Amino acid sequence: xxxxxYFDGSWQNPSIIPYGPIEISPSLSALHYxxxxxxxxxxxxxxxxxxQLFRPIDNIKRLNISAIRMGMPQIPEELFLDGLNQLxxxxxxxxxxxxxxxxxxxxxxxxxxDFVGVRPSINYSxxxxxxPVNSYYPxxxxxxxxxxxxxxxxxMAGFAKAAGNYGISMLPTxxxxxxxxxxxxxxxxxxxxxxxxxxxxxxxxxxxxxxVLTPKLDGNILDGxxxxxxxxxxxxxxxxxxxxxxxIDEVIESAKSGSLTxxxxxxxxxxxxxxxxxxxxxxxxxxxxxxxxxxxxxLYKTIYDIQTGKAKDTFNWVKVIS
Ligand SMILES: *Cc1c(COP(=O)(O)O)cnc(C)c1O
Numbered sequence: 564x565x566x567x568x569y570f571d572g573s574w575q576n577p578s579i580i581p582y583g584p585i586e587i588s589p590s591l592s593a594l595h596y597x598x599x600x601x602x603x604x605x606x607x608x609x610x611x612x613x614x615q616l617f618r619p620i621d622n623i624k625r626l627n628i629s630a631i632r633m634g635m636p637q638i639p640e641e642l643f644l645d646g647l648n649q650l651x652x653x654x655x656x657x658x659x660x661x662x663x664x665x666x667x668x669x670x671x672x673x674x675x676x677d678f679v680g681v682r683p684s685i686n687y688s689x690x691x692x693x694x695p696v697n698s699y700y701p702x703x704x705x706x707x708x709x710x711x712x713x714x715x716x717x718x719m720a721g722f723a724k725a726a727g728n729y730g731i732s733m734l735p736t737x738x739x740x741x742x743x744x745x746x747x748x749x750x751x752x753x754x755x756x757x758x759x760x761x762x763x764x765x766x767x768x769x770x771x772x773x774x775v776l777t778p779k780l781d782g783n784i785l786d787g788x789x790x791x792x793x794x795x796x797x798x799x800x801x802x803x804x805x806x807x808x809x810x811i812d813e814v815i816e817s818a819k820s821g822s823l824t825x826x827x828x829x830x831x832x833x834x835x836x837x838x839x840x841x842x843x844x845x846x847x848x849x850x851x852x853x854x855x856x857x858x859x860x861x862l863y864k865t866i867y868d869i870q871t872g873k874a875k876d877t878f879n880w881v882k883v884i885s
Contacts (some may be wrong), residue, residue: 565646568675569636569687575644578723579653582692585626588677596675599726600629603608603763603831605665606651606884607806609872614655614666614884617870618872619647621788628786631722634683635672642671643689650691652884658835663698663867667832673726699832703839703853704745706761708811713811714759714783716752721783729763736762744842750811751783757808759783764791764828764836768809769858770817772824779806789829793862795878801859807878808883812844818848825861854877 567577572667593599599876602622609786611614623644627637653665658666670691674684712735722727732747734812739747748766749759760766765787768776775797780786797804817823829837837853852861868874869881 564690564692565650566688567638567642567646569689570685574636574638574642574689574792578649579640579646584653585688585690585810587675587676587758590677591674591680591727592676592678593621593673595679596650596674596681597725597730598625598635598684598687599671600633600635600673601669601671601724601726602626603724604668604670605696605831605870606668607871608658608660609881610884611872614651614658615870616651616870616882616884617671618792618880619644619882620645621791622670625724625786626672629725630672632720632723632861633725635674635687637773638672638711640688645820646691647816647885652784654693655884657693657695659697661698664871665696667696668693676694679836698833701833701836703837704828705743705840705842706748706838706846707739707742707842708755708844709739709747710755710757711837712747713752714749715784718783719752719783722786724785733763736863747871748841756810756812758811760785760838761828761838762830763832764830766809766826767825767858768814768817768823769825770822772857773803773807775804775858776809777804777806778809779842781808787829789831789834789866790877792831792866792880796862797858799877800861802865814841815843815848818850824851825856825858827856827862829862832868836860 564582564798568576604622630637670687675686676684742830748761751757826838840847
């Protein structure tokens with residue numbers, strides 16, 4: 564793993580060390596006050612067998628956006644990228660090549676003061692570790708529209724990949740699971756009228772295989788790199804894409820009328836997670852056969868082929884590691 568520590572006002576002593584336990588103080592401030600942020604990305608082997616990353620600069624920029632919101636120091640882009648490159652280069656033999664598999668990379672930063680008062684920590688650690696992940700073709704999932712709990716609302720930190728945002732999602736998700744759902748769809752914190760995102764994925768709704776809707780970046784949802792890639796690829800392919808508020812009513816009405824042809828979540832782990840049914844107030848609305856979904860099938864293949872160097876990287880997203 565790559566590790567660099569922040570003390571005396573700067574990042575110091577970057578090094579690559581064996582993966583293993585780290586010693587922490589019981590008063591470690593990250594554990595008490597939640598200054599803890601992370602990223603998730605993947606390394607692949609291209610058709611020549613060289614390791615490559617998908618849009619790593621976007622992960623680095625997003626980590627720094629999370630850092631600002633959580634009152635943590637930013638990490639210089641070159642320091643992050645350098646650590647990433649050296650780690651992946653060193654660990655290249657761990658990148659699996661089976662279809663759908665990858666080397667998952669987990670960069671994260673946390674506060675390390677051993678001090679019990681509530682204040683921004685003065686010391687931090689930044690670590691990147693990696694682990695091979697198997698091909699991940701999730702079954703189409705059943706989601707429930709969440710109308711009791713809220714993930715984020717105006718002025719909160721919904722746009723940050725901050726640990727606390729995931730802590731608060733555990734109970735609501737468990738409750739949905741008890742009722743037979745795989746995930747929840749978060750809705751706006753004011754009136755629960757608009758859809759936001761689902762689990763660790765951004766949401767897309769396709770009307771008549773033509774018009775693609777996705778919630779706009781309102782500060783409450785993650786600015787997903789897969790989301791952005793999907794929008795750009797869809798537009799280049801001639802689809803109409805709208806980033807805007809999407810009401811639950813609009814989703815349910817279009818599901819009932821049959822104009823809702825595809826619904827899916829997007830994220831690094833699965834790329835595309837197809838949604839088979841949406842539950843609202845005890846009624847499940849079944850969506851069209853997941854195997855025949857035109858848009859989600861096309862997006863999965865297109866993105867995966869770019870990531871593994873099979874398709875032309877027209878947007879210059881891929882960074883090959885020497
Ligand atoms: C990480 C994450 C996403 C997806 O982001 P990607 O950059 O596409 O992996 C979406 N929503 C939440 C809440 C997330 O944590």
